[in-house]
Amino acid sequence: MSEGTDNRTMQTDETLTLLRQGTLLINLALCVFLGAVFVLTPLRAVQRAEGVSFLQGLSMLPAAPWSVAFAALGLLAFVAVDLAYRRGRLGNGRLAFLLEPGFALLVILALHLDYNGLLLLAVVNLVDGLHGRGRMLFLGAMTSLYLLTSLDVLQSVLGMVSVSEYLAYYEGQPRQLMQTAIGLLGALNLILFIGYMVILVGRRTEENAAIRRLNGELARANDKLSVLNGQLKEYAAESERMAETRERNRLAREIHDTLGHALTGITAGADACIQMMDISPEMARKQMELIAKTARAGMNEVRRSVRALRPDALERFRLSEALDKLCSEMQQTSHAEIRLDVQMTDMRLSQDEEDAVYRIVQESVTNAIRHGHATEIDVRLSCQERCMTIVVQDNGIGCAKIEQGFGLRHMRERLRLLGGSLRVDGHNGFRIEASIPLRWGDEI
Amino acid sequence: MKRLLGGVVIAAVVLAATAFGAAQETVLTVGVVAGSYWDAPTGNCYAVIDAAIARFEQTHPDVRVEYTSGILKRDYSEWLTDQYLLGREPDVFMVLPEDFGMLAEQGALQPLDNLLASDSTVSTADFYNAALQSGAAGGVQYALPYECVPTLMFVNKTLLEAENIPVPDNDWTWNDFYEICAQVTRDTDGDGTIDQFGSYGYTWRDALAANGAALFDENGSSCLIAQPASVEAVRFAQRLAQLYADCDITARSFDEGHVAFRPFLFSDYRTYQPYPWRIKRYSDFEWDCIQMPGGPSGTGRSELSTVLAAISSRSSQQALAWEFLKEMTCSDQTQSMLYTDSHSVSALRRVTQSPQTQQILRHDTPGESQLGLEILSDAMEQAVAAPHFRAYDQALLLAESLVATAMEDDHNLSLQLQRVQREMEEYLQN
Numbered sequence: 112m113s114e115g116t117d118n119r120t121m122q123t124d125e126t127l128t129l130l131r132q133g134t135l136l137i138n139l140a141l142c143v144f145l146g147a148v149f150v151l152t153p154l155r156a157v158q159r160a161e162g163v164s165f166l167q168g169l170s171m172l173p174a175a176p177w178s179v180a181f182a183a184l185g186l187l188a189f190v191a192v193d194l195a196y197r198r199g200r201l202g203n204g205r206l207a208f209l210l211e212p213g214f215a216l217l218v219i220l221a222l223h224l225d226y227n228g229l230l231l232l233a234v235v236n237l238v239d240g241l242h243g244r245g246r247m248l249f250l251g252a253m254t255s256l257y258l259l260t261s262l263d264v265l266q267s268v269l270g271m272v273s274v275s276e277y278l279a280y281y282e283g284q285p286r287q288l289m290q291t292a293i294g295l296l297g298a299l300n301l302i303l304f305i306g307y308m309v310i311l312v313g314r315r316t317e318e319n320a321a322i323r324r325l326n327g328e329l330a331r332a333n334d335k336l337s338v339l340n341g342q343l344k345e346y347a348a349e350s351e352r353m354a355e356t357r358e359r360n361r362l363a364r365e366i367h368d369t370l371g372h373a374l375t376g377i378t379a380g381a382d383a384c385i386q387m388m389d390i391s392p393e394m395a396r397k398q399m400e401l402i403a404k405t406a407r408a409g410m411n412e413v414r415r416s417v418r419a420l421r422p423d424a425l426e427r428f429r430l431s432e433a434l435d436k437l438c439s440e441m442q443q444t445s446h447a448e449i450r451l452d453v454q455m456t457d458m459r460l461s462q463d464e465e466d467a468v469y470r471i472v473q474e475s476v477t478n479a480i481r482h483g484h485a486t487e488i489d490v491r492l493s494c495q496e497r498c499m500t501i502v503v504q505d506n507g508i509g510c511a512k513i514e515q516g517f518g519l520r521h522m523r524e525r526l527r528l529l530g531g532s533l534r535v536d537g538h539n540g541f542r543i544e545a546s547i548p549l550r551w552g553d554e555i
Numbered sequence: 556m557k558r559l560l561g562g563v564v565i566a567a568v569v570l571a572a573t574a575f576g577a578a579q580e581t582v583l584t585v586g587v588v589a590g591s592y593w594d595a596p597t598g599n600c601y602a603v604i605d606a607a608i609a610r611f612e613q614t615h616p617d618v619r620v621e622y623t624s625g626i627l628k629r630d631y632s633e634w635l636t637d638q639y640l641l642g643r644e645p646d647v648f649m650v651l652p653e654d655f656g657m658l659a660e661q662g663a664l665q666p667l668d669n670l671l672a673s674d675s676t677v678s679t680a681d682f683y684n685a686a687l688q689s690g691a692a693g694g695v696q697y698a699l700p701y702e703c704v705p706t707l708m709f710v711n712k713t714l715l716e717a718e719n720i721p722v723p724d725n726d727w728t729w730n731d732f733y734e735i736c737a738q739v740t741r742d743t744d745g746d747g748t749i750d751q752f753g754s755y756g757y758t759w760r761d762a763l764a765a766n767g768a769a770l771f772d773e774n775g776s777s778c779l780i781a782q783p784a785s786v787e788a789v790r791f792a793q794r795l796a797q798l799y800a801d802c803d804i805t806a807r808s809f810d811e812g813h814v815a816f817r818p819f820l821f822s823d824y825r826t827y828q829p830y831p832w833r834i835k836r837y838s839d840f841e842w843d844c845i846q847m848p849g850g851p852s853g854t855g856r857s858e859l860s861t862v863l864a865a866i867s868s869r870s871s872q873q874a875l876a877w878e879f880l881k882e883m884t885c886s887d888q889t890q891s892m893l894y895t896d897s898h899s900v901s902a903l904r905r906v907t908q909s910p911q912t913q914q915i916l917r918h919d920t921p922g923e924s925q926l927g928l929e930i931l932s933d934a935m936e937q938a939v940a941a942p943h944f945r946a947y948d949q950a951l952l953l954a955e956s957l958v959a960t961a962m963e964d965d966h967n968l969s970l971q972l973q974r975v976q977r978e979m980e981e982y983l984q985n
Contacts, residue, residue, distance in 0.1 A: 153640035162636035163654075167945060172663040175642020175869070270662055 123314045130307040131235050134300060135190075138232045141296045142186055145222045145274055148289065150176045152277045165280050173272040174223070182221035189214040189229070193236050204240055208249060211237060212256060219260055223271040227260035228297060231304040239311065364521050366413075368470055373409020375481050376444040377402050383446070405444055430465050437473055438490065445480045447505075452491040460499075464547060467525045468492070468501060474518045475503035475543045483507020483541045494549070501545040510537040583875050585622040586638070586648025588631045592862045593704050593822040595898040602896040607889040611882045618875060639663055639867075646870040647879045650698050650863040652689065656775075656943035658865070659692040665866040667696045670877050677885050686902035688940035689861035693774060698863035699884040700902035702893050705934040706761070706857035708847050709819035711812060713840035714739065714751070725846045725930050729765070729791050732816070732848040739815045740798050748802075754816040755804045759792035759958055760858070761818055764939050766791075767853020770954055771983070775944030778979035780958065781972045784852040789972060791850070793962045812840040818847065820860070821931070825898035846934050859938035861902065900935060908932055946983070954979055 153176055156165035166172070189211060196207035215229040234253050241249050259265065266273060274293065278286045380402035387395040431453050438449045460468065472490055479485040485507030493500050513519070513535055522545065526533050531547035585608070590600045599605075601624060608620045622645070626634045632654050638644040639658075650658060658664050671677055679687055682700060690698035710722055718739050723731050736753020743751050763770060768784035771777070779785055809817050824844050847857040864883045866876040883889055887909075890901035894915045901907050916931070941947075957978060961971035 157637040157640055160633050160637075162640050163632050163657075166636045166640065166661070167657055169661065172639060172658075172661040172868070176640070177642055 185217035369412040376405040479505035584645035586645040595822040664697040698865035702899035762788035766850030781976040822898040856937040
């Protein structure tokens with residue numbers, strides 16, 4: 112149930128309590144007033160020696176004034192029972208359903224059957240504590256009692272004198288005032304009773320409506336949930352497929368990065384060997400040794416790649432050291448001058464970021480040697496405003512139109528995964544500029 | 556456990572209350588009028604009731620009977636209704652004729668039919684019928700007659716003797732009455748004004764009672780003044796009144812011996828008959844009492860005035876109250892005391908007809924007076940009870956003024972009475 116409904120229920124509860132207390136007050140006032148009329152009117156008549164004319168105006172001998180004491184006692188008992196019932200002192204409270212109407216009846220009889228609104232008060236007091244068949248029985252019994260006590264015939268059969276006959280003893284204006292007061296209070300009691308019942312029924316209807324609404328909402332949520340569940344399943348399947356593709360791509364990249372790199376070095380070294388064989392077999396032998404070393408390193412890398420798909424260099428060195436090693440090895444195998452400028456001391460990059468940086472540098476340098484035939488390569492890493500920039504500039508032939516080869520595409524893919532970007536320019540040598548936003552944001 | 560305790564406490568309280576109540580003597584309250592209802596002077600007005608209480612307390616040792624003394628007749632109605640309104644009415648009390656209708660109608664009086672039927676010591680046949688009927692309403696006996704006073708005709712014997720007219724018999728009729736009246740009404744000293752009259756104070760209501768007619772039916776729902784017997788009675792009263800059309804007759808004329816007949820309450824007769832009252836008031840002439848004259852259509856003679864005794868319907872001691880009511884109304888001792896200590900008549904036939912009563916009456920009556928058992932008992936037998944309903948007194952006042960106006964019309968009396976009846980019924984219906 113929502114908070115708003117709770118508030119409303121609490122408000123109606125307060126209204127109901129207020130109405131109940133108002134009804135109680137009105138009933139008390141009316142009973143006291145009627146009792147006063149029944150006691151004081153004969154006393155007044157006796158005091159003024161008008162007993163005969165007063166009695167002549169009555170249809171019956173009225174009950175003795177002290178009989179009103181029964182009404183007072185009954186009223187007290189009625190209120191006491193109600194208090195006890197409300198505080199839960201009556202056990203299961205079933206006693207109240209007998210006692211309250213009983214005492215109400217006592218008061219009604221003691222007040223000459225002139226006012227039976229007390230039964231309505233009993234209904235107001237008790238109706239909320241009953242449900243289903245019990246409530247129907249109770250309401251039926253109270254309705255019969257109310258109708259029965261409303262009968263004027265009963266009044267004359269029981270020899271009771273109505274209050275209007277008492278009031279007839281008074282002069283015009285006081286009589287009218289008193290009659291008006293009685294009528295008004297009686298009507299007010301009835302109105303409060305009806306108001307109470309209307310609000311009570313309204314609250315019940317509201318509760319039912321709220322329950323129905325909540326049920327509907329629950330069903331809708333269930334529907335939505337099952338749709339989402341289906342979507343989730345589809346998504347999981349898709350995601351699995353994507354992971355597979357990604358893994359395949361990664362493998363391809365690894366093969367290209369490790370094996371391709373080693374093979375490039377070997378090819379370049381072998382070419383140099385072929386030319387040097389005639390000039391200096393000594394140099395060629397050295398070169399051959401280098402080639403063998405590179406081939407072995409490549410071999411190792413492939414092995415490890417296959418085992419853990421993880422670059423060996425990065426495993427053993429920190430990124431800057433790995434880059435240093437990479438550059439010196441490349442310089443030795445290609446004779447190009449590679450200058451590495453790392454403008455940062457320690458970067459707490461995550462694993463995939465380190466991988467990406469290493470691979471981008473490796474790929475760029477390889478490209479510069481293989482395609483650009485460059486003799487000078489500048490590698491610069493810098494970090495500004497939580498963005499890492501890698502610039503690789505060579506003095507090779509460059510190219511007017513950049514063909515998207517496997518290597519470049521891989522670089523872009525890696526960067527995209529990290530949210531970075533890649534810019535290439537082939538007009539003045541070849542320039543690759545990659546930028547990676549740093550996730551951890553630690554200043555270096 | 557709690558409930559058990561509560562039950563024990565309640566039982567203890569009830570027991571204690573019962574024990575306490577039993578230890579105390581029961582108090583029975585009685586309402587009595589001080590003095591005579593008919594304004595007849597008496598000596599000790601409580602003599603009869605005191606004696607009755609003494610006897611009752613002797614036979615009921617645990618019971619104390621109390622009454623409030625000093626409530627005069629003019630205050631009694633108010634006092635009784637006040638006690639009722641305050642819920643403190645006596646268990647047994649006297650009921651004045653004018654209050655009976657209201658009290659019976661409002662259920663203030665205990666119906667006595669069952670008590671009468673189940674009590675073998677009392678029978679309704681013991682009472683004169685009219686007296687008993689005074690205490691009945693709607694066929695239910697609510698009260699028993701305590702004391703009655705019939706109306707008798709007071710006769711100036713000296714005047715009749717002077718006119719050579721014998722004192723009429725007890726079964727005389729309107730004709731006799733009218734003839735004598737016509738005969739004696741004349742100018743005796745020859746000064747041109749009539750100075751001797753046939754009657755004084757005989758009204759159309761006396762004629763109505765004599766002719767078996769009634770002004771109202773028993774429960775006051777309709778007026779019967781236009782019935783033939785009623786018209787006959789009113790016409791007689793009209794004829795009689797025409798005898799003294801221009802004369803000014805007063806009570807003084809009767810006292811001075813100038814009037815032959817005057818209706819008189821028995822209590823007044825008893826008051827003025829014995830020495831010294833007799834000498835004081837009517838020294839100039841001999842007088843006697845006879846029955847009222849009978850009308851052609853009726854057997855009744857006069858209206859009986861009855862003070863009743865009843866039990867409150869709310870009395871908590873019905874049985875004791877009934878015993879005391881019997882002591883008041885059905886006991887020979889109490890009722891015979893009415894003749895010695897009061898000026899009224901007992902409604903019990905056996906008391907009124909008893910030799911002692913006869914002796915008492917004879918003892919009080921001088922030499923040749925006729926009044927004795929016969930005429931008193933006959934008057935009681937032939938009397939009629941006045942109706943009693945709530946608005947009786949007011950209705951009677953209105954009827955008296957209306958009929959008086961109607962009687963001024965010599966020719967169309969029955970038509971006039973029709974009009975009166977219509978007006979009265981309008982009044983009664985509202």
